[in-house]
Amino acid sequence: MKSVLLATFLLVSSHCSANLDTLATTLSWLQTWAPQNVKFNMIKSAIKFSGCQQKEYLAALHQPITENIVLEMGLGYAKGAHSWGVFNQKVSVKEFSFIPRYQFSHNVNIGFGVIAQSQTEFKTSQGFEFNLPKNTEWLVNTRIDGFASNHYWEWTASSQKWSPSNDLSGLFANGATNNKIGLSYNGYF
Numbered sequence: 001m002k003s004v005l006l007a008t009f010l011l012v013s014s015h016c017s018a019n020l021d022t023l024a025t026t027l028s029w030l031q032t033w034a035p036q037n038v039k040f041n042m043i044k045s046a047i048k049f050s051g052c053q054q055k056e057y058l059a060a061l062h063q064p065i066t067e068n069i070v071l072e073m074g075l076g077y078a079k080g081a082h083s084w085g086v087f088n089q090k091v092s093v094k095e096f097s098f099i100p101r102y103q104f105s106h107n108v109n110i111g112f113g114v115i116a117q118s119q120t121e122f123k124t125s126q127g128f129e130f131n132l133p134k135n136t137e138w139l140v141n142t143r144i145d146g147f148a149s150n151h152y153w154e155w156t157a158s159s160q161k162w163s164p165s166n167d168l169s170g171l172f173a174n175g176a177t178n179n180k181i182g183l184s185y186n187g188y189f
Contacts, residue, residue, distance in 0.1 A: 134162070160178045
């Protein structure tokens, strides 16, 4: 199983700049080698309008450990390009998540885990380049089924910490922390 996980993250991370068909092929190949209860998922989201183009890829692994415990892991990559005359910019970030979940009942589960993001790479057309600080978020969240089969409510309490960085002239010299509580309704169409 460890070799399947390693292969998944190596193959998916090396193809993040590839098209969605290549990623889907890679994940379907991995699914043939993994046990039947392991699920691989590839989610791509994008937005594009005049002056802005952003894409986000997420490769997710969903594996039951016991009858009530499920392991969720994800590897993501996001990039954006903004072009507003002389103010062109490119941004990219990588993300890893590890969230074990306990299933209380058929429609309620609780998870405790971590989401780690790399330094956000920021480049402008004027040659200005810097990396925003990397951050780590510890969270506890509860999911309850929504109004449709692929919808759910999510309550989250989290603490996100940005590492100290010298790139922004002392703005993040001591790091920063953001504690929050959130409620969201998520649905896939």
